[in-house]
Amino acid sequence: MDYDDETAQEWQITGGDYSTENNAISECNDYWFIPHYIQVEHLKKGLEKIGSDSGTHLLYNANLERIDIWGPGDSIPKAKAALDRFSQHYFDMELNRQRATRARGWARPERELTPAEKKKAERKERQQKEQERYLGIPKDVLPFQHCLLCPKEVPIFRLLGGNLQNLDKLRAEFRSFIWIERDTMKLWAAGENELEVLTAINRIKNFCIRFMNRPVDSCYHILEKPSRPAEIHLVTRNPATYVRPRNLKQEGSPIVFMEAKLLEGYESLADIDNHLAESKESRAGPSSWANAAPVERNVKSIKYFENMQTSNKDNIRRFLRTSLDQIQLMDYEIRMRIRLGQVGLKEYPRRMVWSIDEVDEQVIPIKRLISEFNPYITRSAGALAKFMTALGPNHEVEAEHTQWSLAILKRGENNQVVHSELEVSFREDGKLALWNGLVERTKPLEIKVICSERKYSWAWDISAARRLPLDKFSPEGIFVHRLTLEKRPGFENRMVFSNTTDVQLRRIRREKRTLFSRAPWTVEVVEESFWILPEAYKPSMANTLSGEPDDVLFSISMYLDSWPSRFSENPFLGVGQVPFWTPEDFLSEQESLESTLEFVSWVQNQLESSMP
Numbered sequence: 246m247d248y249d250d251e252t253a254q255e256w257q258i259t260g261g262d263y264s265t266e267n268n269a270i271s272e273c274n275d276y277w278f279i280p281h282y283i284q285v286e287h288l289k290k291g292l293e294k295i296g297s298d299s300g301t302h303l304l305y306n307a308n309l310e311r312i313d314i315w316g317p318g319d320s321i322p323k324a325k326a327a328l329d330r331f332s333q334h335y336f337d338m339e340l341n342r343q344r345a346t347r348a349r350g351w352a353r354p355e356r357e358l359t360p361a362e363k364k365k366a367e368r369k370e371r372q373q374k375e376q377e378r379y380l381g382i383p384k385d386v387l388p389f390q391h392c393l394l395c396p397k398e399v400p401i402f403r404l405l406g407g408n409l410q411n412l413d414k415l416r417a418e419f420r421s422f423i424w425i426e427r428d429t430m431k432l433w434a435a436g437e438n439e440l441e442v443l444t445a446i447n448r449i450k451n452f453c454i455r456f457m458n459r460p461v462d463s464c465y466h467i468l469e470k471p472s473r474p475a476e477i478h479l480v481t482r483n484p485a486t487y488v489r490p491r492n493l494k495q496e497g498s499p500i501v502f503m504e505a506k507l508l509e510g511y512e513s514l515a516d517i518d519n520h521l522a523e524s525k526e527s528r529a530g531p532s533s534w535a536n537a538a539p540v541e542r543n544v545k546s547i548k549y550f551e552n553m554q555t556s557n558k559d560n561i562r563r564f565l566r567t568s569l570d571q572i573q574l575m576d577y578e579i580r581m582r583i584r585l586g587q588v589g590l591k592e593y594p595r596r597m598v599w600s601i602d603e604v605d606e607q608v609i610p611i612k613r614l615i616s617e618f619n620p621y622i623t624r625s626a627g628a629l630a631k632f633m634t635a636l637g638p639n640h641e642v643e644a645e646h647t648q649w650s651l652a653i654l655k656r657g658e659n660n661q662v663v664h665s666e667l668e669v670s671f672r673e674d675g676k677l678a679l680w681n682g683l684v685e686r687t688k689p690l691e692i693k694v695i696c697s698e699r700k701y702s703w704a705w706d707i708s709a710a711r712r713l714p715l716d717k718f719s720p721e722g723i724f725v726h727r728l729t730l731e732k733r734p735g736f737e738n739r740m741v742f743s744n745t746t747d748v749q750l751r752r753i754r755r756e757k758r759t760l761f762s763r764a765p766w767t768v769e770v771v772e773e774s775f776w777i778l779p780e781a782y783k784p785s786m787a788n789t790l791s792g793e794p795d796d797v798l799f800s801i802s803m804y805l806d807s808w809p810s811r812f813s814e815n816p817f818l819g820v821g822q823v824p825f826w827t828p829e830d831f832l833s834e835q836e837s838l839e840s841t842l843e844f845v846s847w848v849q850n851q852l853e854s855s856m857p
Contacts (some may be wrong), residue, residue: 273304273313273314273315274314274315274316274318275313275314275321275325276306276309276311276312276313276314277311277312277314277324277325277328278310278311279310279312280332280335280336282332282335282336283331283332283335284335285305288305288312288331289305291331291785291786292304292305292312294786295324295327295328295331295786295787296316296324298327298787298788298789298791299316299320299321299323299324299327300316300317300320300323301314301315301316301317301323301324302314302315302316303315303324312328323731326729326741326787327741327786327787330727330743330785330786330787331743331785331786331787333727333785334743334745334746334784334785335785337723372417375417376413376414376416376417378417379416379417379421379422379423380413380416381422381424382422382424383422383435387422387435387436387437388437388439389435389436389437389438389439389443390433390434390435390442391433391434391435391442391443391446392432392433392434392446393431393432393433393434393446393449393450393453394429394430394431394432395425395430395431395432395453396453396457398456398457399453399456399457401425401430401432401453404452404456405452405820409423409425411820412449412820414819414820415445415448415819415820415821416445418445418819419436419438419441419442419444419445420436420437420438420441421434421435421436421441421442421445422434422435422436423445423449432446432449434449447821448819448820448821448822449820449821450821451574451821451822451823452574452821454574455574455575455821458570458571458574459571460568460571460572460575460689460709461689462687462688462689462691463564463568463689463690463691464616464691464693465560465564465690465691465692465693466588466609466610466614466616466692466693466695467557467560467561467609467692467693467694467695468503468553468601468604468605468609468695468697469557469694469695469696469697469698469699470550470553470554470557471505471507471550471601471697471698472698473507473508474507474508474550474601475505475506475507475508475697475698476505476506476508476598476599476600476601477503477504477505477506477598477600477601477604477697478503478504478505478506478597478598478599479501479502479503479504479590479593479596479597479598479599480501480502480504480597481499481500481501482502483500483502484502484587484700485700486587486622486700486701486856487502487587487589487619488619488621488622488623488624488798489619489621490619490621490775490796490798491795491796492775492777492795492796500589500590500591500617501589501590501593502587502588502589502590503588503590503604503695503697504697505697505698550601550602553601553605556605558838558839558842561692561705561838562832562838564690564692565690565692565705565828565831565832566828566829566832568689568690568707569707569828569831570828571689572689572707572709572815573823573826573828574818574821574822574823575709575815575818576711576816576817576818576819577685577709577710577711577712577815577816578681578683578709578710578711578712578812578815578816579708579709579812579815580707580708580709580809580812581705581706581707581708581808581812582705582706582708582802582803582804583703583704583802583803583804583841583845584618584620584703584704584706584800584801584802584803585620585622585701585702585703585800585801585802585848585849585852586618586619586620586621586622586701586702586703586704586800587618587619587701587702588616588617588618588619588693588694588695588702588704589616589617589619590614590615590616591615591616591617592613592614592615593608593614594607594608616693618691618693618702618704620704620800620801620802621773621798621799621800622701622798622799622800622801622852622856623798623799623856624796624797624798624799625799626772626799628799628856628857629770629799629801629855631855631856632770632801632851632852632855632856633759633761633770634855635851635854635855636761636763636768636851637761637763646757646758646760647670647671647755647756647757647758648668648669648670648755648756648758649668649669649670649671649740649753649754649755649756650666650667650668650669650753650754650755651666651667651668651669651750651752651753651754652664652665652666652750652751652752652753652754653665653666653667653721653724653749653751654748654749654751655721655747655748656720656746656747656748663684664684665683665684665713665721666682666683666684666686666710667680667682667683667721667724667725668680668681668682668683669681669725669728671728671729671730671738674732675729675730675731675732675738676729677725677726677729680715680725681712681713681715682712682713682715682721683710683711683712683713684710684711684713685710685711686708686709686710687708687709687710688706688707688708688709689707689708689709690705690706690707691704691705691706691707692704692705692706696849699849699853700852700853700856701849701852701853703845703849712816720747720748721748723745723747723748724742724744724745724747724748724750727742727743727745728740728741728742729741731789739789739790739791740753740789740790741787741788741789741790742787742788743782743785743786743787743788744781744782744783744784744785744786744788745785746784749781749782750778750782751777751778751781752775752776752777752778753775753776753778753790754773754774754775754776755773755774755794756771756772757771757772757774758770758771759771762806763844764806765805765807765836766803766804766805766806766844767803767804767805767806768801768802768803769801769802769803769804770799770800770801771799771800771801771802772797772798772799773797773798773799773800774796774797775794775795775796775797775798776790776792776794776795777795801848801852803844803845803848805841807830807836808831811824811825811826811830812826814826
């Protein structure tokens with residue numbers, strides 16, 4: 246743009262529309278033609294924001310029905326991309342209107358399918374015919390039949406459909422007729438192959454077991470055995486290593502932490518026996534233990550202390566086995582991790598000093614004990630430099646892997662709001678690479694191990710969520726495929742998004758993972774950046790995540806390499822299908838609990854010795 250041109254100076258001051266017979270007086274750098282389906286008034290209101298986000302100036306040219314663009318060469322593509330996103334919103338609205346008002350009768354003939362599309366259509370048709378073949382009750386008596394009495398607790402028709410249509414794939418896979426007698430609620434399977442019929446009825450039985458044995462969120466506490474006999478004090482001051490997220494508000498009573506204080510005067514049961522023998526010989530005279538803590542009160546605690554490690558291992562095995570047995574049949578995406586952090590008590594007993602056995606018997610098992618696990622170690626990347634060096638650069642698997650986690654609100658049926666989470670990654674050119682949609686997130690297991698002597702405790706948790714179909718034309722798919730990553734050499738890349746009429750973006754978390762392999766374990770050092778959007782942005786407008794994160798925190802987690810491999814089966818399980826893994830695989834000799842506890846302790850030692 247020529248800044249000495251009077252016409253150019255005029256639109257800088259006044260703005261708005263302009264029309265001229267000869268547009269060569271102030272020639273624009275580029276332009277964008279307005280599609281016929283866009284509401285021009287809405288477009289004109291959004292020009293200022295699009296221009297400020299892209300570093301350009303935009304004007305509506307009424308004569309040529311286009312948007313004229315002035316600006317640097319690298320900013321003009323950003324402006325045109327934002328205009329394309331704006332027009333896409335109105336294109337979708339126009340397409341829906343045409344579909345709703347399309348008249349029946351003459352229509353454009355369908356195009357000829359490609360060879361690959363023909364094979365896909367033929368395969369789908371064969372599958373459909375195979376499924377229809379086994380619908381209803383068989384007309385002839387088949388040689389093999391099996392019966393299952395449906396439990397009253399299972400709403401079989403709500404889960405499998407009024408005509409058991411959700412079992413159509415199962416019918417075709419095992420070539421069996423499946424029907425139900427409504428008066429007796431007996432479910433029958435019949436076919437010509439005994440093994441296939443038996444497998445089909447067992448799959449339905451597993452489906453009923455899964456419904457009746459649905460996992461619930463479970464949280465357990467374990468007090469790690471101190472190195473020496475100690476008393477447990479509940480303290481209200483935060484540990485020096487405690488890092489609290491800025492967006493986490495403190496509500497109710499202050500959070501307290503368990504801190505071990507060594508008992509003075511004795512260290513083992515041998516000291517107790519010597520003291521008691523000395524007391525019997527000279528009951529009247531002063532004891533050499535006069536300045537020590539009352540020993541008799543702690544005798545039970547010391548004896549309990551000796552067997553504490555074995556009891557903790559038995560409890561962890563029992564918790565794991567129960568939870569894994571419940572989630573085995575879940576067709577959810579399942580993840581299991583061990584994370585380092587701090588365990589703070591939110592609801593706790595009033596008494597502030599406890600013996601070891603009292604904590605383990607009267608505090609830890611009580612359901613009223615409510616705690617929070619804070620997995621964040623620091624806000625500074627430099628604070629973990631020594632720890633990452635201790636893990637060893639030779640063991641590094643991947644320098645950096647970035648993933649975006651987007652919390653969205655989706656308009657569901659009857660305008661109900663559905664909370665969903667989208668996991669997104671981008672290619673080198675800033676375009677969408679992979680995405681995954683998750684709903685119904687749950688945490689079937691969380692074992693919080695309180696290390697009262699250490700700087701950091703740890704938690705062993707299992708999380709699960711149901712995957713959404715990866716449909717490009719679903720509300721989530723439409724939103725995701727409009728995401729891009731703005732590349733900025735020398736600076737952090739910025740995500741560009743635009744809400745739709747059905748999806749609103751509310752929270753953003755960016756994870757940069759550095760993975761270290763110490764076979765058979767993988768240790769993750771994760772940098773998490775958080776943005777909380779203060780308002781709901783209007784649909785169709787391109788928005789650049791230009792602000793600094795609300796908070797940046799670092800966390801450390803670890804997992805056995807076999808865990809993700811086993812759980813990868815679950816999202817693709819059919820009705821009543823059982824994965825190849827069993828709960829015992831996670832507790833086998835190769836993955837013994839002793840070796841797990843030893844590795845967690847090693848990581849704790851490395852972290853505590855390296856932190857300032």
